[in-house]
Amino acid sequence: MDVLQHILTMINSAAPESLALSLGDCHVRGLFSLVIRGQEFGHLTRIFVAQSEIKPFDVQLHTHRYSIRLTTISGQIRHHRAFRHEAGELKLSEYSYSSGITAQSTLTYLGETRINCQDYYLPPGTSIELSNTDIHSISCSQGSIWMVEELGYRTAYSRVLGIPFEVDGMYANCSESQIAAIRTLVIQHLNTILSNTLTSDPEYEKDN
Secondary structure (H helix, E strand, O other), X not given: OHHHHHHHHHHHOOOHHHHOOOEEOOOOOOXXXXXXXXXXXXXXXXXXXXXXXXXXXXXXXXXXXXXXXXXXXXXXXXXXXXXXXXXXXXXXXXXXXXXXXXXOOEEEEEEEEEEEEEEEEEOOOOEEEEOOOOEEEEEEOOOOEEEEEEEEEOOOOEEEEOOOOOOOOOOEEXXXXXXXXXXXXXXXXXXXXXXXXXXXXXXXXXXX
């Protein structure tokens, strides 16, 4: 549980300037992004809270402009990975994407690409690292929580695979009360998980 205790410490010590960068409807409606560390885009640490169910490919397959480390906290979180292959079973349109987080959202059609796809569940407490060229998406149950650490910009644009999606009206700025409510919810949730951690059994440790 060390990783969850570390996340809780970061949330409790989050600077107001970082929290102020939090966003609602981030990437998909009902997904809240709580910024708990950093003030420079591309180097932020975000806690994502799914306020409603996210079905597979509600968030299109995409890359990031930076490498990321993703750590799951709670919920049924399924990771969808795509791999380019000239003989791939799936053929999808590909777009260059500029996120609405830092500027006006834009989608530019690049052509068709072929991929193979796989998916798997990420148990709570799992960490995975993705490069800026890795293609993925996430689906999850309502109330799922995970952390994303941005590891520095590598490129100006990301890639998105699939049909064009809505970009207007997303990435909503949040009031202090909204941010405080989500922060409190995550803190309470982490405290509950950590309080349920079993105390180590000395006899087990002695025998092992």
